[in-house]
Structures are given as C-alpha cells and as structure tokens.
Amino acid sequence: MPAASVLIDGPSELVFDYEIPAHMPVALGCRVRVPLRRKDATGTVLAVHATTQSSFQLREVSALIDPEPLISAQMMKLARWIATYYVAPMEQVMRALLPESVRQDMHSEKTRKVVSLMNMPEEEALAKLAKRAPKQHAILQLLHTAPEQTMALKDLGGSSVSGSIKALEKHGTVTLKNQAVRRDPDEDEEFLESKPLELNPEQSLALTAVIEQMESAKPKPILLHGVTGSGKTEVYLQAVQYALDHQQGAIILIPEISLTPQTVQRFKSRFASVQDEVAVLHSHLSQGERFDEWHRIRSGKARIVIGARSAIFAPVMNLGIIIVDEEHENTYKQETSPRYHGRDIAVLRASMEQCAIVLGSATPSLESYQNASAGKYLLIPLKLRADHQAMPIMRVIDMKLESQKQKGRIAILSDKLRVSMEKKLTNGEQVILFLNRRGFARSLQCHDCGHVCECTHCAIPLTYHRSEERLICHMCGYQSIVPKKCPECRDPAIALQGYGTQKVEEVLKKVFPSARMARIDADTMRRKHALRDTLGKFKAKKIDIIIGTQMIAKGLHFPNVTLVGVLNADLGLHVPDFRAGERTFQLLTQVAGRAGRGELEGEVIIQTFTPHSPSVQFSRHHDFEGFAQQELEFRQQFTYPPYGHCALLGTRSTHERRAQFTLENLHQRLQKDLPAQIQLGEPMPSPLTRAHDQYRFQLMLRASSARSLSNHVRAVLSQTPPPEDVHIVFDMDAIGFF
Numbered sequence: 001m002p003a004a005s006v007l008i009d010g011p012s013e014l015v016f017d018y019e020i021p022a023h024m025p026v027a028l029g030c031r032v033r034v035p036l037r038r039k040d041a042t043g044t045v046l047a048v049h050a051t052t053q054s055s056f057q058l059r060e061v062s063a064l065i066d067p068e069p070l071i072s073a074q075m076m077k078l079a080r081w082i083a084t085y086y087v088a089p090m091e092q093v094m095r096a097l098l099p100e101s102v103r104q105d106m107h108s109e110k111t112r113k114v115v116s117l118m119n120m121p122e123e124e125a126l127a128k129l130a131k132r133a134p135k136q137h138a139i140l141q142l143l144h145t146a147p148e149q150t151m152a153l154k155d156l157g158g159s160s161v162s163g164s165i166k167a168l169e170k171h172g173t174v175t176l177k178n179q180a181v182r183r184d185p186d187e188d189e190e191f192l193e194s195k196p197l198e199l200n201p202e203q204s205l206a207l208t209a210v211i212e213q214m215e216s217a218k219p220k221p222i223l224l225h226g227v228t229g230s231g232k233t234e235v236y237l238q239a240v241q242y243a244l245d246h247q248q249g250a251i252i253l254i255p256e257i258s259l260t261p262q263t264v265q266r267f268k269s270r271f272a273s274v275q276d277e278v279a280v281l282h283s284h285l286s287q288g289e290r291f292d293e294w295h296r297i298r299s300g301k302a303r304i305v306i307g308a309r310s311a312i313f314a315p316v317m318n319l320g321i322i323i324v325d326e327e328h329e330n331t332y333k334q335e336t337s338p339r340y341h342g343r344d345i346a347v348l349r350a351s352m353e354q355c356a357i358v359l360g361s362a363t364p365s366l367e368s369y370q371n372a373s374a375g376k377y378l379l380i381p382l383k384l385r386a387d388h389q390a391m392p393i394m395r396v397i398d399m400k401l402e403s404q405k406q407k408g409r410i411a412i413l414s415d416k417l418r419v420s421m422e423k424k425l426t427n428g429e430q431v432i433l434f435l436n437r438r439g440f441a442r443s444l445q446c447h448d449c450g451h452v453c454e455c456t457h458c459a460i461p462l463t464y465h466r467s468e469e470r471l472i473c474h475m476c477g478y479q480s481i482v483p484k485k486c487p488e489c490r491d492p493a494i495a496l497q498g499y500g501t502q503k504v505e506e507v508l509k510k511v512f513p514s515a516r517m518a519r520i521d522a523d524t525m526r527r528k529h530a531l532r533d534t535l536g537k538f539k540a541k542k543i544d545i546i547i548g549t550q551m552i553a554k555g556l557h558f559p560n561v562t563l564v565g566v567l568n569a570d571l572g573l574h575v576p577d578f579r580a581g582e583r584t585f586q587l588l589t590q591v592a593g594r595a596g597r598g599e600l601e602g603e604v605i606i607q608t609f610t611p612h613s614p615s616v617q618f619s620r621h622h623d624f625e626g627f628a629q630q631e632l633e634f635r636q637q638f639t640y641p642p643y644g645h646c647a648l649l650g651t652r653s654t655h656e657r658r659a660q661f662t663l664e665n666l667h668q669r670l671q672k673d674l675p676a677q678i679q680l681g682e683p684m685p686s687p688l689t690r691a692h693d694q695y696r697f698q699l700m701l702r703a704s705s706a707r708s709l710s711n712h713v714r715a716v717l718s719q720t721p722p723p724e725d726v727h728i729v730f731d732m733d734a735i736g737f738f
C-alpha cells in the first residue's frame, strides 16, 4: 500500500505516515485531513512512498482538502531549503508559503445567484405571456439582450421576482445558478492604460540584456544599477510585457506596498487592458480576497503578481521573470520565523525555475554588488536620469563647528540650513527635513571633535547600557567604562547622541514661527491614513516643512521641494551594526533623490559630525562605486558579509535571569566542538534590553560557510530545548542587531 508522510499543522512539528486509500490521488504538496490520536488534524504531504516501510498498521488519510497539490514539487524544494538554511521549523515555512485562508480552504469562493436564458419562447407564446404574466415577460426581455443572456438575480429585482423566476425555471425557459465572483480589492479603482515609453539608449540596452536572459536556458541574475529617476520601472514594465507576450508569468517584489503606492499604480495602469492578469498581494487584503487572489494566480488567470516579500511564494506557473525592486531594502528580510530574505529566496527560486531575475536599485546592496563584481550576476548600469533632471547639489555642514558656535546647547539647525530654509520659504517653495533615527542603540560621541567610542576589535560603535553604566560591543562582547571626557581630545563635551522629531519641531517653531509644519514619524502616523493625509496636504502646498524619519526617504515625488535637510547624518552611522555605513549611504542617496524632482533646482544640506566619513563623502559625489570599493575592503578585513555570514542568536523572556541563563547555556554548548571557521561571540544584553516586558539577550556568530553555521546551531538547538518561558530567536544573515 502506498503511504504519505504528513506534516501535521501546529507548532509541534509532527510528521507521521498514513496509508493512502485506493483512488485517492494524494501527491506531494497536497493538503490532507488525517486522524491524530482521537482527533482530526490537517497537514501537508511532505513525501509519498510507493510502499509503507512501517511494520505496523498505518491509519488512513481521511480526506484530501484540495483535489490537486497546493504546493508544487519545486516550491516544496524551496521550502526545505529555507527550513535548513534559516534553521526554521518546516511547519512555519509551510505557513509562510501558503496563506492561511488557502491552507484551511475556509473561505470558499464568494458566489452570487445568476439567471440565464435557456430557451426563448416563440413569438406567439411570448405575446401570451406578456398578457398573462407581464413580470415573466419583462424578465425574458431583459435576459434576451443581456451579455451571454445572463444576469445577476439581484439586478433582475432579487427576491421580488423569485416567484416569476421559479415559474420560468419550471418550464426550462431559464436556469438559476450560483456563479463564483472575484473579490477584487481594487474594485472601486479605475486605471487608465498607459502606453510603453520609447526607451532611451541606456534603457534599450538594459531591456535587451534582460530579454536575452529570459530567452537563455540558464539565465544569469541581472543587477540593474540605475540612479534614482533613471527609468528602471519602465524597463521592468517592458520586460513583464515580454513575458506576457510569451505566455509566461512574472513576479514583481517591492519593499512595502504602503510606502510605494506609485509603483503598484504604474503596473496597474500599464496592464489595465488585461487588468485581470494582475494580482496585487498586500497585507491589507481580507482573508477572502487573499484566497481569491491566490487561486487566480494558481489557475493561471493572473500571471502578473506584485507584492512585498511573501509574494515570492506566489504559485505563478511558467515564470518568465522575477523583479526585485529596491533590492537593497531591509524590509525584504522577514522578522519572524522563518526569517528568510525575500531577495535571496527570489534568486534561489529563479535559479530553480531557470527564469530571469532582475535586482534593481540606485544603491545596490554590497552582497549583490559583490556578486556582480565576481561575475555571478550581470551588472547593467543606468547612469542618466530619464527625466533629464540634474542631480541636486549636495552640501555638507560640519556640526562640530556649529556645536562650538552654539556652546552648551545641542546644535540642531546649522546657520547654513537656517538661511537656506528662510530663502526657500520666502519663495513659496517647500522643505523636507530628515531626521535619521535608529531606535534605541545609543553611542557616545564627542561634540567637540566628533570622536565616537568604538570597539577596537570590531570597528563598530560601542553601545551605552544605562543599567550597567558600561559601553558594550555588540559584535564581540567587549566592555569598557563610560568615559567622562573624550578619549581623543579630552573635552568633556562627550555625550549620548540623539534627539527626536518633537525636539526638532520645537526648535523650528521658534525659528520659523509662521511656517506650517508637520511631523512624520512612527508616533504621529499611527492613525489610519495619517501618512496619506499629511502627504496630500504637502502636495497641495498646505504645509511648508515636513520633518520626518526614514518613512519619508523613499519614492516620494514632490516637484515643489527644493531643499532637503538631513539633520544628523551621523546617528545612523554610529549604531552597533557593520552595515551602518552602507545604510547611511543608501539613505543619503535616496533622500537626495527627493530634491529637485520638478523644474526647480534641488539642494541637499547634510549636517554631520563626521563630514569626512565615506558614507557622507561618496553620497555627496553620487559615487556608488567609490563607496562600494572602500566599504568592501572594510568588510573583507573583518570578514563581514558579503565575505562571510553573520547570524544572531537571542533569548527573550519575562524572566531576566532565565533568558540570560538559557543563552549562556547555549553559548557553552555551541563552544563545544565548535567548527574552526565559526567565530562565536559572547552572550550579552541586546541593545534593546527589554521590549514588550521581555528581557532580551543575544550573541553573534560569524562564519565563512553558511551551511556549517546553520548545521552547528541546529544541532545545538535540537539538543537543548529552552525552558517553557524562554523564547529563542535565531536570525541567519541577520540585518539588524537589536
């Protein structure tokens, strides 16, 4: 008898074998109902065996939930890879792969009642009917002229005509049926079709290269490195059109739908004539909408899928191309288990399905850039702005000098920025002020000489821990006392960095009492539609100055903004994260892309305590290659990614001691038989020591081989079940260290 290995739904990660009853087409990737002890359970078929190996009698699969496998063999392979690489339970990977509504098949299709005309009576009979039953006659007249001679019952009058319909049905004149209707999330939106633009020479070359890979039997990933406004999106659109023309599907990943509505709209408009071919997957879909969209994709009705990272699991058949827009964005990393990186999974899926993949960015991640430099990816540059706008002028202000001028106070606004703001506001132009805020990690910086206390072993800033009055390195665990004076220049001006948007607003209100301003940060944007409303007002010029955090760095297009001020470029630089420099460079480049989007020339003013840092200098000169080269040297020296893998192991618990003890215990076990190429850090409190009432501890692991790192951690974790009230987090290729 053939048997199936079934992964039972639920946190326990149980796998049992069941006999497959005759005539039940159970296959790999099917969802099934099975008996489990005295209950019923649901699960996913992980494997099918021709004969049972078990010596005792197996119980039978009780039912197939879906007639066909929901997960293809290829997606199953991808799932296994994710579970192994990220050390995640397979059951959690399955949950990431299939939306809950699809897994449970709980939202069967939405239907409506429709009436169809079957036999139109002869004229004579009709005339009689008109006299005898005018209602029935009217219904037939309506149906006769309706498309496909079918109408919704509701449109015929609903329950008020049900008697007449019943009578007509009895004579076989009409039929009443249930028809599936799609729950369309964008039902009330209209998209005007946009025509393809004529590509400029750079774009043409890029598209040709993409198509070449789409036609290749063994396509190479493409890194499309195009400056902001170079027209990458137009290249994506035309590549997707090519896929459609060749009966292929496409997946377009974007970092976050709510922050990039313009990209979605551009796709919807371009493919407006084949509107049903486009499925947009985002977090605001209802369960029912998600169910419908998933099945529309699965059945091949929708061949273009746009969505955030989880859209990489969309069941698109015959994939022609995957596009990852803004591939450097951190939002592609999933923050709960399975902690996969959407871009990396996209590259993997493309290679499994042998389809083309384009990673696009103005500031590629160093991982992708290194892959391109090493010849694994094709690098295609777009160096010119498609809209012929000039890059904005960038000025760098040394805040150490400002700080000396404004002795005793935190310098928030430099003289240069203030004067420039005055000028723009007088001209009726708009200003964006950008405050670089990175959470809770606080470093010490001298406001006189700019010195930042760093770990000599790891070259990252030390993090201040108030409870211990210590500076701690979050890579290796090195600790030092908190200096009272700057170790470099002996000035007592050394202080914790940081202030918030509220503080900035206070200062601005004094300096520009009549300016209209708004704050955009996580606090002020909590209300639904708050971001949209504020940006709407800004567009309508009802606001002069926007003060915002990272939230406003991306994708916004305001022609009347002629000045962007970055208040504290440093804050992002001095966090305990080796990617800090890269992030700051990306952010400054993106922010600069917000200035001068219209006819007016743009200006960017960057305030910093470290004006000579590479992130500041290279972004100022729009020099990505220069930055990448220098940053890669630094990464290589310390074997940081892309020259090695970095992972974080953490514990969380409401019991501080138990969280700490569990991690120390894991640390000891990891140390035993530690493969030579793995570097194991010390356990320590996380920079965010406590969140949601949970104490957090963590340690870092580094290794040149990801596989040996995953394997070692998996082995230790499986032998060391944590106490019930301690939660363990393992983040392979972690991108944030908090």
Ligand code: ADP
Binding pocket: 197, 198, 199, 200, 203, 226, 227, 228, 229, 230, 231, 232, 233, 234, 386, 387
């Ligand atoms: P990116 O995605 O690289 O930031 P966009 O695709 O947003 O750039 O393009 C920037 C602007 O240039 C858009 O307004 C777009 O309509 C325009 N554009 C793109 N390609 C062309 C082209 N070939 N001809 C004219 N305008 C173009």
Ligand code: ZN
Binding pocket: 455, 456, 457, 458, 459, 473, 474, 475, 476, 477, 478
């Ligand atoms: Zn260190």
